[in-house]
Amino acid sequence: MAYAFLAGAIVLEVLATSLLKSTEGFTRLWPTVVCLSGYAVAFVLLAQAIQKGMEVGVGYAIWSAMGTTLIVLIGVLFLNEPVTAAKVAGVALVVAGVVTLNLAGGAH
Numbered sequence: 173m174a175y176a177f178l179a180g181a182i183v184l185e186v187l188a189t190s191l192l193k194s195t196e197g198f199t200r201l202w203p204t205v206v207c208l209s210g211y212a213v214a215f216v217l218l219a220q221a222i223q224k225g226m227e228v229g230v231g232y233a234i235w236s237a238m239g240t241t242l243i244v245l246i247g248v249l250f251l252n253e254p255v256t257a258a259k260v261a262g263v264a265l266v267v268a269g270v271v272t273l274n275l276a277g278g279a280h
Contacts, residue, residue: 174224174231181217182235184210186242193251230273237270 188210194203221231241263247253 174221174226177217177221177224178226178231178234181214181221182238182242184214184217185235185239186246188214189239189243190246233270233273237266240266 188207191203191207191210194200195207196203198204198207218231218235222228244253244259244263248255248259
């Protein structure tokens with residue numbers, strides 16, 4: 173059940189982050205409301221995942237790594253951001269870090 177809450181937190185965080193540009197510095201009402209609401213619910217779901225037994229470090233590592241990876245992909249696919257060796261290496265290092273945490277016995 174903890175992973176279901178974590179998955180929801182990741183989806184909402186990615187949605188909220190994807191909307192940041194459309195808020196125009198939080199000057200547009202509805203994109204801002206949806207963006208901030210997405211972040212708020214994402215944190216509630218992350219807290220629920222932790223409350224259900226997920227370790228804080230592992231939950232946050234998975235949440236941030238998946239969010240980072242998905243945002244980089246969205247930027248490349250939909251926001252015309254370039255794919256660079258540094259971006260690919262950075263994402264690979266983040267994912268490697270999360271895998272290392274899980275192999276070290278942090279995940280249940």
